Amino acid sequence: KLLRFANEAYDQGGLLIQEDLALLLTTSIRTIQRDMQEMRDQGIVVPTRGEIRDIGPTVSHKTQIIEMYLKGYEYTEIEQRTRHTGDSIKRYITGFSKVILLSDKGYTPLQIRELTNSSEKVIDEYLGLYATYKEIGADRIAQITSSSGKDFESKKGGRGDNL
Incomplete structure (x- = not known):
């Protein structure tokens, strides 16, 4: 029921908070939090x-989507599980690739944040994912970094040294 209520609100252009769900389901906020964690x-x-909206201490939905991609999920599976569009997923993957390309070039997280206009939280999560999946997700990482580097080169007309 929790997922159904949240999805129905989202489909109608609204977003519920955990307190709303607790009231609708006549349960405690703690129960809602536990159930959401299980999901x-x-x-x-x-x-x-x-x-x-990436509010609060939980892992960013962007990070969850990138992790699914690095684990080998296809776009359609990610779309179904997260209710994000293919365009959004592609945008998150592009952002992730920029972060890791800049990191590999020696930029600090603060510099990366300023260059990509991403939050410190997202940068830290992306760098954590990169460290975790650098070996086991190497094929996917190579695929997205090579395509992002080419896209960047064609936009800038250079070698892509300055993201």
Whole structure:
């Protein structure tokens, strides 16, 4: 029911908060948080205000989507599980690739944040994912960094040294 209520609100252009869900389901906020964590562990994103707007201490939905991609999920699977469009997923992957390209060139997280206009939280999460999946997700990482580098070169007309 929790997922259904959240999805229905999202489909109608609204976002519920955990307190709303607790009231609708006549349960405690703690129960809602526990249930949402169980769904998150299964790769299911409940579209609440905190999840969609990256508010609070939870892992960013962008990071969850990138991790699914690095684990080998295809766009259609990610779209179904997270309720994000293919364009959004592509945008998150492009942002992730820029972060890792800049990191590999020796830029600090602060410099990367300024250059990419991403939050410190997202930069830290992306760098953590990169460290975790550098070996096991090497094929996917190579694929996205090579295509991002080419896109950048064609836009700038240079070698892509200055992201």
